[in-house]
Amino acid sequence: MSVVVRTIARIIVPMILAFGGYVIMHGHLTPGGGFQGGAVVASAVALIVVVFGAERLKRRKTLLSLLEDLGAIAFIALAFLGIGVTFFRNVLAGGGGLFGVPVPPGPNPGFLDTGGTLPLMNWAVGLKVIAGLGSVVVLFGLFGGKDDR
Amino acid sequence: MRWLKVGALLVVVGFLLGAAAWMHPFGLPWASDMDDYFIANAQGEAAANNVVTSVVFDYRGFDTLGEATVLLCAVVGVALMLRRITR
């Protein structure tokens, strides 16, 4: 692509990454969550593939598959945390520990330290969606190249 | 053949539009007991302001588990389709 497109992409990709991280991190307070924020970050990957070419991200495929496995394992482990009562029991909610502050009932400004296992599950699913969609985009970009098909 | 397709499609479209017209009125769902329970108890049980997130990850976590499995299978399928062929 031309130099204008490359410069604008270098400016705008960190903004997209920050917005995706915000959407994942505040998934239990505002509209959004793991899937939506992961899709936002994967759109940044798509922008990099369109502007700079998929060859730049060829070495990162190992990192993406590692992130996918990490997200899946973290999700299953968080679900197994509540196996004492039921699968997917939210054991951390209201317990006073990590993300354990109880929520005042009714409309409130929203506190980040609430939600129990929900923010951790948001991050796990977010990593999974980032890695999955990003690797799909990179694979479509690499297909038809001269050395890797 | 083409007119057969058009006729069949018109029948299906008429069925769909009739179903849309004779459904419950827009904005007045008939049964909402489960959703009322979720809205009333999501802050106390799941400690989350976002009721949709608490439904996705807490009350109906098995759906999300299956969805993550489907996503993993799709990514594996795409990687299998677009792999490098070495002979």
Next chain:
Amino acid sequence: MIGNFPFAVCMILIALGLWTLLTRRNLIKLAIGITLIESGVNLFLVTLGYVRGGVAPIYTYAPPGARMVLPTPQALTLTSIVIGLATTALMLAFAVVIYRHRGTLDAGKIRELKG
């Protein structure tokens, strides 16, 4: 009955997707038709859960005393959107591979099963 116009819009989307599937032969256009049907079904699920005068089911800075729309159809629509995305990626990968092997995207010419 005229108040059910949002349902009718979803049905029109689904009918457009069916029309695309019946009359087109290009594999990319078939994928577009299936995506149209998915969009119609997702929109239909969300409109099923609307409550008159309701706000989004999120307590952060919610107006006090307002009714909330039903959260379960929205959660299931979230699931449905991600699964639709996965199937779309898989369909496009199949289309790319078929074009690579056969040199055509016409579904009428890809009948024989020899590879």
